[in-house]
Amino acid sequence: MTDQTQQPDDPSGSTGADLADSTSDASLQRSVVRSAQIAADLDVHPGRYRMLTGDRPTGHLHLGHYFGSLRNRVALQDKGVDTWVLIADYQVITDRDTVDSIQERVYSLLTDYLSVGIDPSRTTIFAHSQVPALNQLMLPFLSLVTDAELRRNPTVKAEQDATGGRPMTGLMLTYPVHQAADILFCKANVVPVGKDQLPHLEQTRVVARRFDERYGRAGDGGAPVFPAPDALLSEVPNLLGTDGQKMSKSRGNVIELRMSADETARAIKKAVTDADRHITYDPEGRPEVSNLLLLASLTTGRDPRAVAEEIGGSGSGALKALVTEAVNEHLAPVRARRAELETDPAELRRVLAAGNAHARDVADATLDEVREAMQMVYA
Structure with missing residues (x-):
């Protein structure tokens, strides 16, 4: 397996300790500098990195996705980066009452991924709901964050403002911790994001740091259980929809x-x-x-x-x-x-099954490490 802990030094000294400061000008500049360092190092040492990104299967992919993220995933894969793509099917129900047509949309996403050049022999494509150990990480991770921190998350705040008085689900409130589990279960150390998504990644960095402070091996001089993932910032073209409004x-x-x-x-x-x-x-x-x-x-x-x-x-x-x-x-x-x-649905099922199996193996190993760190190994 690729060594995911070896990374170029981070001169910013950022530990992700202060969520409230994650949108400050100074924090943003640190992220920009760090992202530029990583982008340069990717060309020289792609094997140092494991990248995770993904999509919610709420509809079919379009040109905004293609130019905003899909082409970049293929480019990273082709450089030799260990690439992971999540189909976040559980996240569909964070703010929706039904999952109508979700199976069709999952396979549509997969078909689009493969058609644009994502190669399942070099990229792990998996569905969130098919990796039990990933989701089990939610329990210890939830113990590391506060209600107030979750409510300050931009996505959670936007959902709360948009509900019109409708109660927010517990799943929506804990959405930032879902993302942390998605990233940390496979120990991804780089995540492509836009500047507006930096607070989400900062929440993941905070979870990783707090876990190791409370349970991990860092205090004993060992390597942390989880790497603190860095942002790979990209300039996404501002494509509008055909009606001149935001593409949606x-x-x-x-x-x-x-x-x-x-x-x-x-x-x-x-x-x-x-x-x-x-x-x-x-x-x-x-x-x-x-x-x-x-x-x-x-x-x-x-x-x-x-x-x-x-x-x-x-x-x-x-x-x-x-x-x-x-x-x-x-x-x-x-x-x-x-x-x-x-014309070959059996091949699509095979690709997703293989990706799910690989993700489960990695998640099981990570959960074993977590249990050991928490002294919850009983047999």
């Missing part, structure tokens, strides 16, 4: 990876633009037009301003035609691979 599966304003070329063309044809026929790249003043130009840029590798100059006064119709062609051409191999995978 619930809004129906996305271009899903599973769409056909014709369905993609229809979605782009309906995309909101503006009345100015001359096409320019101006994200502040013309966000809808600029969003289409950004999409063209991401799929062709060209500068969006150059694309705008090429179209000039030909209008939004010409822009949409160019974007449609670029998106469909870019996604053609992904769609071909997806169509092939959809």
